[in-house]
Amino acid sequence: MNATRDLVRFLATLPTQTLPDEVLDRTEELFLDWLASLLAGRHEHPIPLFEALADQMGPASGPSQRINAGRTSSPYFAALVNAAASHVVEQDDLHNSSVLHPATVVFPAALAVAQDIDASGAEFLRACVAGYEAGIRIGEFMGRSHYRTFHTTATVGTLAAAVAVGSLLQLDEDGFTNLLGSAGTQAAGLWEFLRDAADSKQLHTAHAAATGVNIGYLTRAGLTGARNILEGPQGLAAGMSSDADPRWLHDRLGERWALLETSFKFHASCRHTHPAADALLDLMQRERLTHDDLAQVTTHVHQGALDVLGRVTVPHSIHQAKFSMGAVLGLIAVYGNAGLTEFRDHALTDPRVAAVRERVTMVHSDEVDSAYPARWLGRVTVVTTDGRTLSGAIDEPKGDPGNGLSRAELEDKFRRLVAFAGELDTATTDTLIDRCWALRTLPSLRGQF
């Protein structure tokens, strides 16, 4: 368990390190992007159910913000509702090689606790960095076999959230060891729900973030956990992975900032659809095709895309359409865009989208699969109605680190997502954006969002 020990030591000593400006900048950007997803999710099913649960089970007020409800509660329930809401519109960030959505589990837990203990913006950012760095490496460690059955953001997300909380609560090496043990033994979340378009995705992030909060406080109070939960013979990898590789756990700690590799999501769909969506868009623009020109669209994909997307043929809900390769490419072909508005207004009802959807197939590609998960390659072959066979290819989907979003583009995405929920006026929106860009200087986060 040297790898775990190294990771724990890194986490315990992070407060003594100076973080690169680039890391702090990106953390603010990821936070803004998370806040956009949270605000956009406000009215989406099943978010009101989680808000009602917090009303019933939690205290009527407290130190931590339930942002969408405009209420406060204990850190547990604030983390729970904010995590559920930020994972529903499928616009939150993703780290490629771990296949982890870090924002939706790390930020809700860290924000709830930072508001509880009245930490500064700088302390908050540092804790979030800890959550990202640990969560991403644990996700990589768990390997592709884990992701085949388990929703990594749910399972590993519990540890990522707990680490961010542990950082705010200033745990030492022993504390982080216990924290990982307790969080790891609460890791849960299976992909089976996708087949039925059931509501588990938000239940998963709610559980991960809220459990991370509880584990943090329990650990600080003296709860012990397994000392080798990641690598041990009855631990997380033993139970839920067949290709775990401990080298990832301590991969270039303090030199490689995995947080910087996190992708922003441009399309409002499952990330596994993005490479093909960008490749098709690129091809259609280059060849000046319209949706009417598409007789057949073949996407060449990695196994993970087949595992996650393969079960949806005809989507019956907007959320399910986001996990349908055909529906996503249909929106791209007809509207040139697969944003929240296109999904809401057209994904299930536009017959042109349905027509394209029925012409889309996915096939396994060795080239794409062997590059995955480090690189998410987009490869499509189109047969046109006039009989031509054309190929499209992109190597870095929009939003990937090498093809990222500028602060102006992130602000634009923020405004679009906020407008989608239709709640905030321009002045409030501007204030929130300014606050995110000033995060590292805020003396307190209480009531700021």
Add this chain to the structure above:
Amino acid sequence: MNATRDLVRFLATLPTQTLPDEVLDRTEELFLDWLASLLAGRHEHPIPLFEALADQMGPASGPSQRINAGRTSSPYFAALVNAAASHVVEQDDLHNSSVLHPATVVFPAALAVAQDIDASGAEFLRACVAGYEAGIRIGEFMGRSHYRTFHTTATVGTLAAAVAVGSLLQLDEDGFTNLLGSAGTQAAGLWEFLRDAADSKQLHTAHAAATGVNIGYLTRAGLTGARNILEGPQGLAAGMSSDADPRWLHDRLGERWALLETSFKFHASCRHTHPAADALLDLMQRERLTHDDLAQVTTHVHQGALDVLGRVTVPHSIHQAKFSMGAVLGLIAVYGNAGLTEFRDHALTDPRVAAVRERVTMVHSDEVDSAYPARWLGRVTVVTTDGRTLSGAIDEPKGDPGNGLSRAELEDKFRRLVAFAGELDTATTDTLIDRCWALRTLPSLRGQF
């Protein structure tokens, strides 16, 4: 998924069935036995940590009792603390073939919700029966491979607790299908903590019961879950078992009452130690041996005993001693008893116990292993200091259905466990016992315990 459908139909129609008197009697007995474990756990580490968490995160009062604290809260936190406390002294019930401790997850969840919705004692008992019947069958379904890495009471316990809550909330077939989907995707709990004598066992039951409560209310409000979480290709068995058998899920529903097969625990140690403990006790009484006569004690055990007990050589805590075959047999040999008092006062400190402990070994037995988990056989071989080789064997440990505890013996155990915590006077103790025996007639459970 016919098996799941049958199970769900059984659960949804249980309210229209008349339960056999024998089942109601036993449910009251199991409840009394659970309450004893709960009260005995009050001061044990780490229970006060969970009480503090409920103080911090939950409302200051509510409809549901936090029994040990003498306070009330929302159903979530009442279930959480009552579940943690009832699984710490290792005296709560166990169902053999599922290797599930049903009481510590089913009763806390059901009691918290029954008090919330003001259900009657009869409705409460029926819901608990539903939780036992479903949980035991799901545990059997998950198989021995699951238990090798996962703490079944933690994982399957989440579903058992949710089913009891769903019964109180009067879910229909569709509701129970969604409930199982959501509860199944939150199932968590690994054995790794045993190696370090860490505090996860109580974290596990707290999570199972409290999550079961949340899932129940969320499902009633409309949260959907995977429709085939048990048998599906990315479901619970796919992710966490290699020998799942769906036949168990609908095994003789309504005819076989699995609840009646549940064992009461006589010794205050891990149930895997009980068969050998009873066999040694029987042998020593028959041959009139004292601990000084034991030169070598070999226990012939099933693989599950090796998996769970094998990692403890020298116990460093009382809880760890309960998972040490040597320590348990040491107490049996020296004191003729391995109850809470013997563990607290002698398990770690009496050199005679340590001397026996060092002479105990476990070896795998094909005979015992092939009978397990349906039957838990006790087989020991003793070499005496004067050179004789003697064998002891029992086929049903004390507390097993064929060797059960009478109501008088259960009352005696209740009094011993309550006295261990040193809180309640005789009159209060008598009142609690009477209330358990009157459970099916109580119009309300609010404030009753």
